[in-house]
Amino acid sequence: MEYKRVSEEDIRFIQKIVSEDRISQGISNLNLHSVDQSHHKPSLPELVIWPIEEEEVSKIVSYANERLIPVTAWGAGTSLEGNSIPVYGGIVLDFSMMNKILQIREEDFQADVQPGVIYQDLNHKLRHKGLFFPPDPGARASIGGMIGNNASGIRSIRYGSTRENVLRLKVVLANGQIIEVGKNTQKSSSGYDLLRLFVGSEGTLGIVVEATVRLRGIPEYFSACLASFRDIYSASEAVFQIIKAGLEPTCLEIMDSRCVEVVNRINGLNLRQLHTLIIEFDGSSKEAVKDSVDICEQICRELKCEEFISGVERDEYKRIIDARHLLGESMRKYHPARVHTVTDVAVPISKFPELILFSEGLTKNIKVPAYIFGHAGEGNLHLAFMVKEQDAEEWKLVDEIKDRVTDMAIELGGTCTGEHGVGIGKRKYMKKEHGNSLFWMKKIKELFDPNGILNPAKIFP
Amino acid sequence: MEYKRVSEEDIRFIQKIVSEDRISQGISNLNLHSVDQSHHKPSLPELVIWPIEEEEVSKIVSYANERLIPVTAWGAGTSLEGNSIPVYGGIVLDFSMMNKILQIREEDFQADVQPGVIYQDLNHKLRHKGLFFPPDPGARASIGGMIGNNASGIRSIRYGSTRENVLRLKVVLANGQIIEVGKNTQKSSSGYDLLRLFVGSEGTLGIVVEATVRLRGIPEYFSACLASFRDIYSASEAVFQIIKAGLEPTCLEIMDSRCVEVVNRINGLNLRQLHTLIIEFDGSSKEAVKDSVDICEQICRELKCEEFISGVERDEYKRIIDARHLLGESMRKYHPARVHTVTDVAVPISKFPELILFSEGLTKNIKVPAYIFGHAGEGNLHLAFMVKEQDAEEWKLVDEIKDRVTDMAIELGGTCTGEHGVGIGKRKYMKKEHGNSLFWMKKIKELFDPNGILNPAKIFP
Numbered sequence: 017m018e019y020k021r022v023s024e025e026d027i028r029f030i031q032k033i034v035s036e037d038r039i040s041q042g043i044s045n046l047n048l049h050s051v052d053q054s055h056h057k058p059s060l061p062e063l064v065i066w067p068i069e070e071e072e073v074s075k076i077v078s079y080a081n082e083r084l085i086p087v088t089a090w091g092a093g094t095s096l097e098g099n100s101i102p103v104y105g106g107i108v109l110d111f112s113m114m115n116k117i118l119q120i121r122e123e124d125f126q127a128d129v130q131p132g133v134i135y136q137d138l139n140h141k142l143r144h145k146g147l148f149f150p151p152d153p154g155a156r157a158s159i160g161g162m163i164g165n166n167a168s169g170i171r172s173i174r175y176g177s178t179r180e181n182v183l184r185l186k187v188v189l190a191n192g193q194i195i196e197v198g199k200n201t202q203k204s205s206s207g208y209d210l211l212r213l214f215v216g217s218e219g220t221l222g223i224v225v226e227a228t229v230r231l232r233g234i235p236e237y238f239s240a241c242l243a244s245f246r247d248i249y250s251a252s253e254a255v256f257q258i259i260k261a262g263l264e265p266t267c268l269e270i271m272d273s274r275c276v277e278v279v280n281r282i283n284g285l286n287l288r289q290l291h292t293l294i295i296e297f298d299g300s301s302k303e304a305v306k307d308s309v310d311i312c313e314q315i316c317r318e319l320k321c322e323e324f325i326s327g328v329e330r331d332e333y334k335r336i337i338d339a340r341h342l343l344g345e346s347m348r349k350y351h352p353a354r355v356h357t358v359t360d361v362a363v364p365i366s367k368f369p370e371l372i373l374f375s376e377g378l379t380k381n382i383k384v385p386a387y388i389f390g391h392a393g394e395g396n397l398h399l400a401f402m403v404k405e406q407d408a409e410e411w412k413l414v415d416e417i418k419d420r421v422t423d424m425a426i427e428l429g430g431t432c433t434g435e436h437g438v439g440i441g442k443r444k445y446m447k448k449e450h451g452n453s454l455f456w457m458k459k460i461k462e463l464f465d466p467n468g469i470l471n472p473a474k475i476f477p
Numbered sequence: 478m479e480y481k482r483v484s485e486e487d488i489r490f491i492q493k494i495v496s497e498d499r500i501s502q503g504i505s506n507l508n509l510h511s512v513d514q515s516h517h518k519p520s521l522p523e524l525v526i527w528p529i530e531e532e533e534v535s536k537i538v539s540y541a542n543e544r545l546i547p548v549t550a551w552g553a554g555t556s557l558e559g560n561s562i563p564v565y566g567g568i569v570l571d572f573s574m575m576n577k578i579l580q581i582r583e584e585d586f587q588a589d590v591q592p593g594v595i596y597q598d599l600n601h602k603l604r605h606k607g608l609f610f611p612p613d614p615g616a617r618a619s620i621g622g623m624i625g626n627n628a629s630g631i632r633s634i635r636y637g638s639t640r641e642n643v644l645r646l647k648v649v650l651a652n653g654q655i656i657e658v659g660k661n662t663q664k665s666s667s668g669y670d671l672l673r674l675f676v677g678s679e680g681t682l683g684i685v686v687e688a689t690v691r692l693r694g695i696p697e698y699f700s701a702c703l704a705s706f707r708d709i710y711s712a713s714e715a716v717f718q719i720i721k722a723g724l725e726p727t728c729l730e731i732m733d734s735r736c737v738e739v740v741n742r743i744n745g746l747n748l749r750q751l752h753t754l755i756i757e758f759d760g761s762s763k764e765a766v767k768d769s770v771d772i773c774e775q776i777c778r779e780l781k782c783e784e785f786i787s788g789v790e791r792d793e794y795k796r797i798i799d800a801r802h803l804l805g806e807s808m809r810k811y812h813p814a815r816v817h818t819v820t821d822v823a824v825p826i827s828k829f830p831e832l833i834l835f836s837e838g839l840t841k842n843i844k845v846p847a848y849i850f851g852h853a854g855e856g857n858l859h860l861a862f863m864v865k866e867q868d869a870e871e872w873k874l875v876d877e878i879k880d881r882v883t884d885m886a887i888e889l890g891g892t893c894t895g896e897h898g899v900g901i902g903k904r905k906y907m908k909k910e911h912g913n914s915l916f917w918m919k920k921i922k923e924l925f926d927p928n929g930i931l932n933p934a935k936i937f938p
Contacts, residue, residue: 304762
């Protein structure tokens with residue numbers, strides 16, 4: 017695709033749509049929108065615009081479509097796979113000023129939000145109503161970005177990914193048309209499911225300008241546990257056995273001993289430096305929560321866990337979860353001269369121990385710092401590396417391991433990305449994972465965005 | 478679209494693909510595949526084929542596509558909106574011989590099935606493993622048909638519709654290509670969600686030849702209750718209050734007193750002839766279930782229910798649920814000279830009482846027998862009528878009421894169909910419900926089925 021550069025004439029046109037203080041060509045603003053939290057190569061946009069109304073978005077996108085200028089939507093820049101990097105320059109639409117919570121309908125467990133709302137801010141506002149929006153990717157992500165990447169996190173094992181927690185979207189298409197998809201009802205069989213087509217499409221099919229999200233009640237009772245193991249395979253086997261037993265944890269995370277070392281040092285925790293499961297149960301009954309914890313403890317002890325701590329205090333647990341959320345950041349602090357890169361594969365839960373064993377085997381004796389962690393209860397494994405930026409040999413080794421682990425996950429019936437999205441880094445796995453259905457994804461892209469202006473160079477190899 | 482009739486030459490070609498005993502032009506077979514369980518006008522196919530392998534389906538569809546012969550997939554014929562009626566004749570593919578349960582992976586809570594598997598048969602086989610496939614439309618539906626219509630039922634309030642319980646599909650496209658969509662993992666952010674696009678597309682985008690479905694554990698504890706009310710508005714208000722309180726029933730059904738009269742007479746039940754809520758809670762803890770029942774009872778009593786019966790015995794409850802499932806059939810038996818027609822609207826739960834009141838107002842004093850029931854906890858209302866087939870005046874009245882209720886539901890932020898699909902009967906509401914996004918649904922249809930051979934005359938007005 018041949019794109020046009022943003023010209024003086026384009027800027028004059030856009031100035032008629034958006035007030036001047038919400039348009040920038042300043043280098044610091046361009047820099048801020050050139051890279052997300054990934055290791056991918058930065059690429060400068062030519063223009064950053066902060067829309068405040070859907071009509072502005074519509075007019076800008078429609079104009080850009082005619083002029084063949086790329087448009088990339090920007091939430092909070094917290095993506096991990098280059099998903100929001102403006103690879104071909106053009107316009108970045110930064111949604112941080114479209115951050116209103118439009119309506120909370122607690123009686124329907126729904127909220128209408130603009131895409132720039134940070135999900136923690138929504139949850140903060142909901143707290144005193146006893147409600148929350150469950151997807152929890154950790155970083156201060158915008159809900160628009162979460163929709164783009166179908167983000168999830170530690171609670172998705174219980175409440176699903178963003179896809180399962182969005183009911184309705186208002187979307188600006190490449191031609192500038194504004195459409196609504198989905199319904200404010202719990203169920204519908206009315207026509208094709210365009211809603212879930214847009215969720216996870218990484219801004220390549222349309223740009224979300226409003227969303228109705230699903231809320232849940234904050235459970236009354238809660239219990240958090242830590243189980244530490246000397247060998248990581250047993251830890252992963254415990255994960256499988258917990259799920260197989262039919263337990264429904266709200267959180268079931270794995271961190272290898274190296275991750276524990278990082279959070280102890282950087283986040284001031286005091287965990288035993290062993291392979292650790294973080295486990296949480298909640299519910300409306302104290303007994304049910306206790307029963308789950310008991311079964312869980314039994315499983316871990318049978319697998320020779322070194323220690324099982326139940327009844328972790330709420331404050332302590334919050335510190336642990338916060339540290340878990342900050343793990344990527346903490347690794348960066350721990351290895352200041354190195355760059356972070358991470359896999360995001362997911363497999364059927366019965367294959368998780370095999371995947372863990374394979375990953376450990378590949379990383380055990382390498383000189384690059386490597387970390388195994390993830391949303392274990394969903395079979396979602398993050399294998400992170402801290403690489404010397406200029407060291408081609410290290411990159412070669414790491415890329416090879418990442419490829420092997422991802423290939424293995426796909427062969428086990430899994431996916432190259434459980435929650436980070438494809439972005440730039442996972443395009444190369446798409447053919448292997450999707451076979452001939454990738455062709456139909458491309459066709460859908462061409463249908464909605466024939467000029468390819470929306471977030472180009474993403475998803476497709 | 479101009480379709481071709483099935484010629485002698487076509488039959489000779491098809492006989493090379495499928496053995497003779499699995500092809501029929503016999504009038505009784507054509508008749509059996511001319512109408513579903515709806516009141517819509519029967520339309521004969523020209524040919525019925527019973528495939529047993531996906532390659533047969535691929536070859537037949539590919540041939541029909543070249544020859545412009547319509548192909549309609551047929552599960553068990555239990556749809557309620559004409560979804561599987563071969564309006565333009567052509568070929569019906571009856572999947573009743575592709576009814577193998579291919580694999581049960583209890584460790585991953587998954588099963589691979591062919592589309593002709595009847596969901597009760599799968600659940601029967603799963604029972605001794607303590608697992609089940611949750612969507613529960615009632616009739617002896619095939620899983621392929623359930624996927625086509627995104628079917629659901631009394632348990633979807635807790636476990637979601639078919640869409641939430643399918644992980645992976647193998648689909649034959651109009652050009653004969655076989656693609657796989659979705660993954661055997663609990664989550665994925667890899668590319669566009671084609672899986673959910675096919676679920677609920679009523680066989681108009683492709684034909685499902687294999688599915689991986691999600692299984693759940695059968696909960697340990699259970700409690701069923703009945704709440705009877707003198708006025709239906711209070712009953713519907715109780716529904717709203719139960720959901721608003723954050724309770725999570727496994728079943729929350731409403732039947733008006735006229736429905737109760739039918740199930741008492743036809744199914745030999747002995748319920749008080751009042752507006753009745755059927756409520757079920759289950760879970761892994763006896764206390765949690767009991768707590769939910771207690772709160773529920775309090776809500777119903779505050780709304781002046783006439784009677785609240787908790788702890789309904791399992792056998793008695795099964796009889797009630799069976800009768801609820803058979804309600805449409807029982808109405809037909811109760812009014813043998815009349816024809817059954819039914820709405821399937823759904824609204825946000827806070828609007829449910831308003832919708833009930835509106836529906837009751839419209840049907841109270843009419844001479845056509847009318848029944849109000851539905852999956853109340855999801856805001857899903859069925860308003861059923863038993864109409865004299867030849868009485869144009871009755872049809873006019875009933876159609877008008879159905880239109881008004883559906884318009885009202887859409888205006889309340891709802892949908893024209895919660896679970897039956899669009900089929901023939903709801904095409905007229907699509908423009909109002911979807912606005913300009915209907916155009917994009919059509920474009921997707923044209924993309925996957927440019928010749929329009931797959932189940933023509935459905936979904937689109």
